[in-house]
Amino acid sequence: MDAEFTIEFPSLSSISLADEVIFFGDEGEGYAGAHGYMNAMDTESGELVWRFETGGFVRGAASIAGGTVYFGSHDHYMYAVDRHTGEMKWRYETDAGITSTPAIVDGRLYFGSIDGYVYVLE
Secondary structure, three states: OOOOOOOOOOOOOOOEEEOOEEEEEOOOOOOOOOOEEEEEEEOOOOOEEEEEEEOOOOOOOOEEEOOEEEEEOOOOEEEEEEOOOOOEEEEEEOOOOOOOOOEEEOOEEEEEOOOOOEEEEO
């Protein structure tokens, strides 16, 4: 099946997939400091399942573990969002934007930030 779906804002992030839902970040208004979104879209219909707004663009891909979607934003936060509802579970602040894709290994979340640090959260 070939399909093409229109999205509201440009996206520079890679796509992540879980249970027929794709997750991707976008540029929001398209300039530094603008809000951005993590989007969850149904692969069959192209309908938006949910959209989570951040204070900056979202360029890294999401990582998914269990019922949680993890992703960073240029607003300096790493987010953990419920995979099914899009509700925020928690966020962690760094000193600069996060454009990397987090990795999840043995219950730990690893990610880099523009502030020059690699973070490990348990």
